[in-house]
Amino acid sequence: MNSLIVTSIEQGLIFAVLAMGVFISYKILDIADLSVEGTFPFGAFLFARFISMGINPVISTFSAFLFGTLAGLLTATLFTKLRIKPLLSGILTMTILYSVNLKINGKSNIPLFKFSSIYDLGSKMLILVLIVVTIKILLDWFLKTEMGYLLIATGDNESLVRSLGEDSNKYKILGLMISNGLVALSGALMAQFQGFADITMGSSIIVVALASIIIGDTIKKNSNIVKGTTRAILGAVAYKIIGGIAIDLGLNPNDLKAINAIIVIAFISYNNFAIDIFNIFKKKEVDNNANGTKTIEEF
Numbered sequence: 001m002n003s004l005i006v007t008s009i010e011q012g013l014i015f016a017v018l019a020m021g022v023f024i025s026y027k028i029l030d031i032a033d034l035s036v037e038g039t040f041p042f043g044a045f046l047f048a049r050f051i052s053m054g055i056n057p058v059i060s061t062f063s064a065f066l067f068g069t070l071a072g073l074l075t076a077t078l079f080t081k082l083r084i085k086p087l088l089s090g091i092l093t094m095t096i097l098y099s100v101n102l103k104i105n106g107k108s109n110i111p112l113f114k115f116s117s118i119y120d121l122g123s124k125m126l127i128l129v130l131i132v133v134t135i136k137i138l139l140d141w142f143l144k145t146e147m148g149y150l151l152i153a154t155g156d157n158e159s160l161v162r163s164l165g166e167d168s169n170k171y172k173i174l175g176l177m178i179s180n181g182l183v184a185l186s187g188a189l190m191a192q193f194q195g196f197a198d199i200t201m202g203s204s205i206i207v208v209a210l211a212s213i214i215i216g217d218t219i220k221k222n223s224n225i226v227k228g229t230t231r232a233i234l235g236a237v238a239y240k241i242i243g244g245i246a247i248d249l250g251l252n253p254n255d256l257k258a259i260n261a262i263i264v265i266a267f268i269s270y271n272n273f274a275i276d277i278f279n280i281f282k283k284k285e286v287d288n289n290a291n292g293t294k295t296i297e298e299f
Contacts, residue, residue, distance in 0.1 A: 008245075009125070011240045018187075039072075040186065041197065048110040057115075058118055060188070068184020071093055071180040078092060109198045112197065117192035119193070140227055183205075207261060243259070
């Protein structure tokens with residue numbers, strides 16, 4: 001059981017990188033970007049290609065991030081320049097990347113056991129923690145810069161950004177490039193963790209990312225102190241631990257994707273009902289104040 005929990009936490013940290021990437025597109029820009037289902041294996045196949053060429057695993061991993069940003073650039077270009085709906089733009093990019101991934105190495109499954117990986121540098125857990133914490137710190141810092149504030153404003157109120165004389169499309173492109181770069185990085189980390197890159201790695205990966213974000217929001221729903229990136233990390237780790245425990249209790253791995261969807265449905269439903277209950281109590285509090293009834297806080 002201890003080994004299972006450790007493995008779940010390690011995978012959760014890998015998916016935390018994925019969740020932070022999708023956090024930018026889904027929570028900040030409010031864009032449903034399905035291209036991540038192609039970008040995730042794209043990062044894995046890029047790493048496989050670079051490492052097979054004898055390139056250092058650290059450089060290969062970082063290169064996956066850089067090339068992953070190009071997938072975000074493609075998606076953003078489709079809907080900002082060609083005026084294709086964001087959802088369809090993501091699907092088109094995902095479709096293109098499927099063929100690109102097969103072309104990179106010439107086959108659908110690439111074993112990586114005979115090659116070195118970034119985890120050879122030390123403890124897997126420690127390396128993943130360092131990577132996740134570094135990305136979180138850099139993201140939090142970036143979102144506090146002027147460019148970061150404008151990126152957030154683009155998702156909240158695009159008209160406001162334009163009224164300031166800024167091109168909102170520029171920040172959509174930037175956000176999706178960073179988002180897909182992190183998703184590709186997560187794919188490269190996962191390929192090294194499991195020892196192979198496979199064309200089906202990205203199947204339903206968007207559900208994993210959304211589940212991580214939604215669970216993270218639920219865990220710290222009423223906290224204004226915990227940042228969105230931290231909630232995404234906590235959600236990803238909690239999500240993988242839940243899945244690990246379910247398998248340990250006898251769940252058929254073939255049913256895992258269905259369980260993933262059920263987890264998302266459950267947490268979304270909980271959040272929605274929690275908001276409704278909060279609004280009911282808030283309305284009662286307002287009515288009581290209007291009638292001169294003292295609330296608990298007034299005593």
